[in-house]
Amino acid sequence: MKVVTRFAPSPTGYIHIGNLRSAIYPYLLAKQNEEGSYILRIEDTDQARYVEGATELIEDTLQWIGLDWDEGPIKGGDHGPYFQTQRKEIYIEWAKKLIAKGRAYADPTPSEQIAKYREETNKAKKAFLYRNYRPENTPEWEPGMPLRFKADPKDRDYHDEVFGDLHMGPETQDDIILIKADGLPTYNFAHIVDDATMGITHIFRGQEYLPSMGNYLALYEALGVDTPKFVHLPHILAPAGNKKLGKRDGAKSAVDYRADGILPEAMLNFLACLGWNDGTEDEIYSKQDLIEKFSLDRIQRAGARYDEQKLIWLNGQWIRRLFTEDPKALFARTKDFWPEIAAKVSEEEKYKVFCIIYDRLKTLSDLRTMTTYFFEDPNVDMDMLTTNKALKKLSEKELCDILKLAADGLAELNEWSAEMLQNKLNELLEKSGQKPAVFFGLVRLSVSFAPFSPALHDTLSVLGREKTLARLHAVITAFGRD
């Protein structure tokens, strides 16, 4: 069977990670099907909430994380247009079918009156059902008037791919608005028409739509449309509390994570596995792995909490993995993450630094704080030396002598390579008669004045002979014992 899925966001702002997952699953399902198709549709029927530029933001997010759609904005396709505001005639046409069948009526009731009805039922602590107030005489519908569905409340059973066999009673079905007074359809009507005309086979959406299923089932029936497969997804929960993750909880835009140095591979891996797993004990999945292994019946029913720590860990895993696969390619992706001072240095220089520091990065933006001493001489900070755990037992003279020994020894080195440096450093360590923590620690701090750095011989080899010796002498001078 050909699988056609869709992601259908409304352009009301950026896509936060809570929503992004419902873009990923339909993509995976479509791609694991040989002739599957993944459609992007923009649900822009709410003029009031429309945000300029939001569509571009959505497209950017999907492209970043690697969800390339087969049909939709930019790309086009056989089932367009892909903006609901451009499909107005289609909805009107379908609405007229419903009117002809006596299953839709123009509602003349003023909204103030409806508000009163609603207040009544609220006071009686009951769920509001408009059909209890259905007007007896309704005018012939014409544009500018709200059009309502005429419900046929009854027991309806259906199957959800995640939640299993479900039942909706008559009280879940009402005379919902199909076409608003502004002539545009509501989501409730539009998505059914669109999914039917676009040939969507699997509908993915958040579980907040579960209570509306009674209405949707009634509409499919009245429209004479076959029901697609339903895939309702549990909510992603905010880090604290039990509420679903939303922008109020500081749910960042997915692309904000890009600026923070999170790799799209890690984000995709993380979100896909938030509420889904393949039953094995694997943790790392590439897009291809996910496409091969994804299955609807392994989606969780309970909401999963959004845990940024696991994302960070996954990101570190991906940095190491991608480096192993193709270091240059990963390096090319670090462009925006270097400290400003690195701009004056050649790409080759930066690449050298990257090769010795990459396996310490959790996010690419760590480069900003972890590499500055490679590009500019650090300020000599004597306190850092004298308060160091391993060094504070030694006198200034002793420290200074060790540094001189190191500087003189290193100056003799013919070939300034990591390997030769390692040998030389070991030789000097022995000569100094100090513990590694003292000798290496002192040299390391003297050239970097950083709380941490790569292995000493790697650091010195990238730094180069000139800078290394100059920095060691700067500290010796600072001791005033030159």
Next chain:
RNA sequence: GGUCCCGUCGUCUAGUGGUCCAGGACGUCUGGUUCUCAUCCAGAAAAUCAAGGGUUCGACUCCCUUCGGGAUCACCA
């Protein structure tokens, strides 16, 4: 309030009647890797399987009830 959904370590989860006095991962803690930080490796702590009743020789797994949590009841999606 009505309706709908959910409930295994702090978190993500494995588990579809016996091999589970519950396994893995993140996080935390402790060690190891010639310096720091990170990686990597080894190990530890961490779940009366929401509770109570059934069914069964046997239940985390099936049934019922209760409790707890969430969603929804718009001319928003």
